[in-house]
Amino acid sequence: MQKPKWIRAKVEDDLRRHFKSVVTQGQYSPSEAIRLFMRSVVKISHATEPLAVSKAIKKAADDVAKELRSDAPCASP
Numbered sequence: 754m755q756k757p758k759w760i761r762a763k764v765e766d767d768l769r770r771h772f773k774s775v776v777t778q779g780q781y782s783p784s785e786a787i788r789l790f791m792r793s794v795v796k797i798s799h800a801t802e803p804l805a806v807s808k809a810i811k812k813a814a815d816d817v818a819k820e821l822r823s824d825a826p827c828a829s830p
Contacts, residue, residue, distance in 0.1 A: 779821045790817045 764772075776786040793813035 776821060781821065786817070786821060789820060790814065793817055 772786075773783050776783055781789075790813055793816050794810055797809040797813050797816075
């Protein structure tokens with residue numbers, strides 16, 4: 754397994770705190786939730802057209818939201 758790399762993103766503090774609160778209620782860490790979203794986007798998106806990529810990101814977000822609402826624990830490889 755490769756050594757993980759850092760990704761930095763600036764977000765509003767209110768959004769960050771609310772996100773952390775929501776995902777920890779579902780027994781996920783913020784990092785796990787972000788990884789889940791990223792894996793979903795990569796798995797769905799094989800297109801290079803902006804509209805297709807946009808649709809893939811929306812579908813991934815919807816899929817992750819469903820996963821986070823479920824009681825199932827996150828499957829982190």
